[in-house]
Amino acid sequence: MPSDAAAHAVHAHHFEDAAQQRHAVTLGMWTFLVTEILFFGGLFLAYSIYRWSFPAAFAAASHHLDIVLGTVNTAVLICSSLTMAMAVHSAQMGGRKSLIAYLVLTIILGTAFLGIKAVEYAHKFEEHLVPGATFRLPPEPKGAGHVVDHDQAVAAGVPSMEYPEPEELARHAQIYFSLYFAMTGMHALHMVIGLGLLGWLVLGARRGRFAPGLDAPVEIVGLYWHFVDIVWIFLFPLLYLIGRHK
Amino acid sequence: MSERRPGTNYLNVSYGIRSWLFTVDHKRIALLYLGSVTLMFLLGTVFAGLVRLELLTPAGDLFSADSYNKIFTMHGIVMVFFFLIPGIPAVLGNFLIPMMVGARDLAFPRLNLLSWYLYTIGALFTLFNIVIGGVDTGWTFYTPYSSAWTTTNIVPVALGIFITGFSSILTGLNFIVTIHTMRAPGLTWFRLPLFVWAHYAMSIVVILGTPVIAITIVLLALERVFKLGFFDPALGGDPVLFQHFFWFYSHPAVYIMILPAMGVISEIIACFSRKRVFGYSFVAASSLAIALLGFLVWGHHMFVSGQSVFAGLVFSVLSFMVAIPSAVKVFNWTATLYKGSISFDTPMLYVFGFLGLFTIGGLTGLMLACLGIDVHVHDTYFIVAHFHYIMVGGTVMAYLGGLHFWWPKITGRMYPEWWGRLSALIVFVGFNLTFLPQFIVGYLGMPRRYHAYPDEFQVFNVMSSAGASILGVGYLIPLFYFAWSMRYGKKAPDNPFQATGLEWTTPSPPPTENFPVTPVVTEEAYAYEKMPIPAGGARAV
Ligand code: HEM
Ligand SMILES: [Cu+2]
Numbered sequence: 001m002p003s004d005a006a007a008h009a010v011h012a013h014h015f016e017d018a019a020q021q022r023h024a025v026t027l028g029m030w031t032f033l034v035t036e037i038l039f040f041g042g043l044f045l046a047y048s049i050y051r052w053s054f055p056a057a058f059a060a061a062s063h064h065l066d067i068v069l070g071t072v073n074t075a076v077l078i079c080s081s082l083t084m085a086m087a088v089h090s091a092q093m094g095g096r097k098s099l100i101a102y103l104v105l106t107i108i109l110g111t112a113f114l115g116i117k118a119v120e121y122a123h124k125f126e127e128h129l130v131p132g133a134t135f136r137l138p139p140e141p142k143g144a145g146h147v148v149d150h151d152q153a154v155a156a157g158v159p160s161m162e163y164p165e166p167e168e169l170a171r172h173a174q175i176y177f178s179l180y181f182a183m184t185g186m187h188a189l190h191m192v193i194g195l196g197l198l199g200w201l202v203l204g205a206r207r208g209r210f211a212p213g214l215d216a217p218v219e220i221v222g223l224y225w226h227f228v229d230i231v232w233i234f235l236f237p238l239l240y241l242i243g244r245h246k
Numbered sequence: 247m248s249e250r251r252p253g254t255n256y257l258n259v260s261y262g263i264r265s266w267l268f269t270v271d272h273k274r275i276a277l278l279y280l281g282s283v284t285l286m287f288l289l290g291t292v293f294a295g296l297v298r299l300e301l302l303t304p305a306g307d308l309f310s311a312d313s314y315n316k317i318f319t320m321h322g323i324v325m326v327f328f329f330l331i332p333g334i335p336a337v338l339g340n341f342l343i344p345m346m347v348g349a350r351d352l353a354f355p356r357l358n359l360l361s362w363y364l365y366t367i368g369a370l371f372t373l374f375n376i377v378i379g380g381v382d383t384g385w386t387f388y389t390p391y392s393s394a395w396t397t398t399n400i401v402p403v404a405l406g407i408f409i410t411g412f413s414s415i416l417t418g419l420n421f422i423v424t425i426h427t428m429r430a431p432g433l434t435w436f437r438l439p440l441f442v443w444a445h446y447a448m449s450i451v452v453i454l455g456t457p458v459i460a461i462t463i464v465l466l467a468l469e470r471v472f473k474l475g476f477f478d479p480a481l482g483g484d485p486v487l488f489q490h491f492f493w494f495y496s497h498p499a500v501y502i503m504i505l506p507a508m509g510v511i512s513e514i515i516a517c518f519s520r521k522r523v524f525g526y527s528f529v530a531a532s533s534l535a536i537a538l539l540g541f542l543v544w545g546h547h548m549f550v551s552g553q554s555v556f557a558g559l560v561f562s563v564l565s566f567m568v569a570i571p572s573a574v575k576v577f578n579w580t581a582t583l584y585k586g587s588i589s590f591d592t593p594m595l596y597v598f599g600f601l602g603l604f605t606i607g608g609l610t611g612l613m614l615a616c617l618g619i620d621v622h623v624h625d626t627y628f629i630v631a632h633f634h635y636i637m638v639g640g641t642v643m644a645y646l647g648g649l650h651f652w653w654p655k656i657t658g659r660m661y662p663e664w665w666g667r668l669s670a671l672i673v674f675v676g677f678n679l680t681f682l683p684q685f686i687v688g689y690l691g692m693p694r695r696y697h698a699y700p701d702e703f704q705v706f707n708v709m710s711s712a713g714a715s716i717l718g719v720g721y722l723i724p725l726f727y728f729a730w731s732m733r734y735g736k737k738a739p740d741n742p743f744q745a746t747g748l749e750w751t752t753p754s755p756p757p758t759e760n761f762p763v764t765p766v767v768t769e770e771a772y773a774y775e776k777m778p779i780p781a782g783g784a785r786a787v
Contacts, residue, residue: 014351024353024427035457042461132473171482178474
């Protein structure tokens, strides 16, 4: 019976049935995402601790991020989440053409994100904001409001943590940029892996591998992609926005 | 799969090196792991031997301080990351969990194979590093020494450990999903063997802990290679943060090692005292409690790191609490033994060894959890003795006990019982002779990680080195008779010990698909009152 053969193709031999396989695959992906949360959690924790210890340096350093590019990138990424969700929907509905279209769109948006990120990185190199021997924190633009003469501030009884000496400020700003590169770099690496997975889905979709009921791979790559987006949704305010008003 | 030829099993369905290197059968992967893990254990033992050889005399006469640092570091790294952590789960867990839950394989067989490859690649990386000069930071990699000062190969070793970490994560993930989704009909959570519960709890620890050490290693490597500042005070960072990250994984890691060991112990105790495990649900729940509480006590490794006294107090109290679930297990095992019809076969002898050593290790852990005592013995041989009692006394005893217990199932052959008992005895004697003196010498003030020491400590060190050589013999004997038994051992029946559990209902060695038909479970685990007492025929050789 042909229907029997189809039912057989649905699940690997060691599962009892397709439902069991689907359950397993989804649970597997969620479990993996838990490990990802803890992985990024380490970075977020380090960031929080240092932000708390060196508020002035972190505020000063965050002024050197490009808020326009950051915002554009956030928008790009949110759009890619949307196209990914549409791809999952298409796979469930069995629309092969639309599935491929949405996957390709997601790939384009993801690549755009990485391109913009690369531009930002290049700027940081030019501005000597990469930690190391050549690191220089440019003086604050006038009216930024929070760089006062250190001695005066301390004499006035303000804690030196809020008005550090310039060298100290620069040293702690280096930590900010170390975290910036580590966090956005890790995020970008996850995007690259995600793009690879999306490419793999496109190949599979062209061979018609994903029919309704057979869409678990699309679904779990979708979960992964949304997760990576969500990480960015936390990174963006932490790195670009907090402290700007000062 | 009824077309199976009679007499085929997972070992002889196909031949050739390719059929092993590309297998997705969890049982074959377990054997691949058995091979690699055994090699790493031997390697770690060689380093240990060198350490004990140097410490035979007070003078640092055999190695320079630098070489000595590299030797004990490699000993620690190989043993912790490549033997103790993967040991029981990757070998026994891999082999048994699908069978114990009545499944045909783990949920993700290809990920399982990948995890063996990752383990192997990570191990090769680390071994390669030994060839090009080693690492001298100790297995703890404390910054800023590791990130800014040492000239040794931190990055390749860190990479090796990072890759191996992924192998653990994949194994843990596979176990969690398998236990959740692939249990046979009728096999409810509270009918699961305690071995499965223990591995489930261990997997949770792996899933929550390993990513944290992974990111810590990444940050360490970034600091070292690109001079990004995270932990180095010269760059404005905080080395204590590294310690928090490190121990947030590495304390729970001791539970990654010991929880599976506890699972093995429960199975063997029930079988060789012919009784249900006393307080089954408490033993199961205590595994979960250990897994969760284990994440709250890392700060007891940092009592003298400069963390606040308040933090020290909190970590001290929490450390006392984590001892409770371990004690629950020990008491329940003891109650299981009570009025049991106990037989002293090899696996059981290893279990008795475990109970003694683990209890000593646990009680000294309680001493260490007291702030005052810890300040006195911190970084002395007392610590070394404590964690060897727990990790080696606990994990290795259980590993060997479990290997004997399931050897007939794995290979279809019996091991020679007399030699087995002898090895268990030698290991126990050798172990205590090695590590008991270290408690004393540590309490007297001998610091760890030095290659020379004051003359007055020599007696204890000679005892310890002598013990180590006895222990080494104890470990080698099983290697020989296990190898021997694979060819010449007596053919094993399906259930030589008359044990309960689904794995014993299938042939020895099992067919590739584990069970000819999916089993249906109708009762609790450990219904030993219904099992015949084995005549001793199968066991006596
Ligand atoms: C369950 C099994 C356990 C294992 C496998 C284990 C393992 C270890 C290891 C590996 C170390 C040494 C780390 C190093 O290299 O510095 C250690 C130290 C320590 N352990 Fe345990 N342990 C266990 C149970 C306990 C318990 C129950 C307690 C407390 C109630 C405890 C308290 C301590 C303390 C306080 C130290 C640190 C001492 C110091 O470095 O000053 N341990 N343990
Ligand atoms: Cu600990």
